[in-house]
Amino acid sequence: MAGCPMLINHLLPCGALTNTGSAFWQMISQQEKIKLLHFMRFVRLFDRRMVLWQRQGKIGTYAPVEGQEASQIGSALALNKLDWIFPSYREQGVAFTLGIPTTSIIQYWSGHIEGCKPPIGYRYVPPTVPIATQLPHAVGAAWSIKKRKEDAIAIAYFGDGATSEGDFHEALNFAGVFHLPVLFFCQNNGYAISVPFEKQSATKSVVDRAKAYEIDEYQVDGNDILAVYDVIKNARKKKRPALIEAMTYRTGAHTTADDASRYRCEEEVRVWLNRDPLYRYEQLCIKEGLLDEEQLTKEDEKMAIHLDQSMKEVEQKTPNLPSGLFNHVYYQLPNWLEKQQEEASEDVNNGSVHC
Ligand SMILES: Cc1ncc(C[n+]2csc(CCOP(=O)(O)OP(=O)(O)O)c2C)c(N)n1
Numbered sequence: 516m517a518g519c520p521m522l523i524n525h526l527l528p529c530g531a532l533t534n535t536g537s538a539f540w541q542m543i544s545q546q547e548k549i550k551l552l553h554f555m556r557f558v559r560l561f562d563r564r565m566v567l568w569q570r571q572g573k574i575g576t577y578a579p580v581e582g583q584e585a586s587q588i589g590s591a592l593a594l595n596k597l598d599w600i601f602p603s604y605r606e607q608g609v610a611f612t613l614g615i616p617t618t619s620i621i622q623y624w625s626g627h628i629e630g631c632k633p634p635i636g637y638r639y640v641p642p643t644v645p646i647a648t649q650l651p652h653a654v655g656a657a658w659s660i661k662k663r664k665e666d667a668i669a670i671a672y673f674g675d676g677a678t679s680e681g682d683f684h685e686a687l688n689f690a691g692v693f694h695l696p697v698l699f700f701c702q703n704n705g706y707a708i709s710v711p712f713e714k715q716s717a718t719k720s721v722v723d724r725a726k727a728y729e730i731d732e733y734q735v736d737g738n739d740i741l742a743v744y745d746v747i748k749n750a751r752k753k754k755r756p757a758l759i760e761a762m763t764y765r766t767g768a769h770t771t772a773d774d775a776s777r778y779r780c781e782e783e784v785r786v787w788l789n790r791d792p793l794y795r796y797e798q799l800c801i802k803e804g805l806l807d808e809e810q811l812t813k814e815d816e817k818m819a820i821h822l823d824q825s826m827k828e829v830e831q832k833t834p835n836l837p838s839g840l841f842n843h844v845y846y847q848l849p850n851w852l853e854k855q856q857e858e859a860s861e862d863v864n865n866g867s868v869h870c
């Protein structure tokens with residue numbers, strides 16, 4: 516397509532198929548290597564099911580994660596139980612890896628408040644939709660970790676678009692000045708909705724900004740799960756502020772409300788499909804003789820059953836009423852909002868709004 520600003524060179528030159536020299540690869544058992552593949556396959560299956568369910572009207576708008584699984588699963592695996600995690604809205608891969616239940620993730624995308632509640636004992640805060648606002652929150656948590664001398668870090672997940680927000684710069688500055696144990700993990704997927712990275716940044720990469728705040732910087736091939744794991748593990752150990760840029764790509768649309776063909780061409784997407792992180796890891800497992808096709812198929816079947824059951828469970832829950840939108844915002848609702856809440860209830864009662 517003429518005039519298509521292709522992001523084909525957006526990925527770091529990665530050389531080998533996948534980094535088998537990785538400390539992680541050397542460390543884990545054969546069983547764990549296969550489990551990792553199941554994890555990636557599960558997130559992929561979940562993601563595709565969610566897009567279908569959105570089309571069937573079972574859930575609300577959904578932000579697909581396809582193409583970013585290695586960045587998300589690799590980074591989440593490198594975290595410890597006491598770490599504080601501040602996700603954006605696209606972090607389903609992180610949530611699954613940390614053990615957040617499938618029903619909870621579906622509930623989040625169905626507008627149920629329960630989907631925002633992490634299970635007790637998890638330091639996974641509700642996903643943030645306002646871009647970059649979770650970064651100062653992560654800094655606050657890191658400050659508390661430092662004061663309490665906890666053996667933990669805070670990590671904020673965000674996209675390349677978030678780096679144009681004031682919150683991003685304030686957070687990095689504060690973290691640098693106070694030497695806080697916080698990782699700023701940017702998944703640079705090339706776009707902020709339809710805006711390509713080079714149109715919103717004068718610097719060639721996100722990590723270039725780290726120098727200004729005197730914090731550590733890492734740039735990693737975000738489609739290589741082993742490389743991502745190693746980088747996060749290494750950065751985590753230092754308990755210092757760091758900006759990490761995982762170079763990746765979302766092969767789907769920004770959300771189910773977006774038509775990505777309006778701003779990027781087929782050729783660009785094709786190039787990135789050939790760099791698919793799941794395919795890469797799967798090929799590695801095959802090459803290393805780890806893969807049992809029969810076992811994989813059986814696992815896939817189990818996953819599909821689990822997903823359908825989880826969806827059924829969510830559907831059986833009481834639907835979220837529009838009046839619920841007003842809860843959990845104020846300790847005491849102001850009069851004018853109380854009135855709106857009553858009106859929302861009336862709309863449901865008289866049938867003008869369906870749930
Ligand atoms: C403060 C704020 N401004 C604008 C938006 C609208 N918005 C939603 S997603 C998005 C793009 C974010 O891009 P990026 O940070 O790269 O994350 P990605 O969606 O690519 O994962 C924008 C501008 C928003 N949610 N919050």
Ligand SMILES: [Mg+2]
Pocket residue numbers: 674675676702703704705706707708
């Ligand atoms: Mg982006």
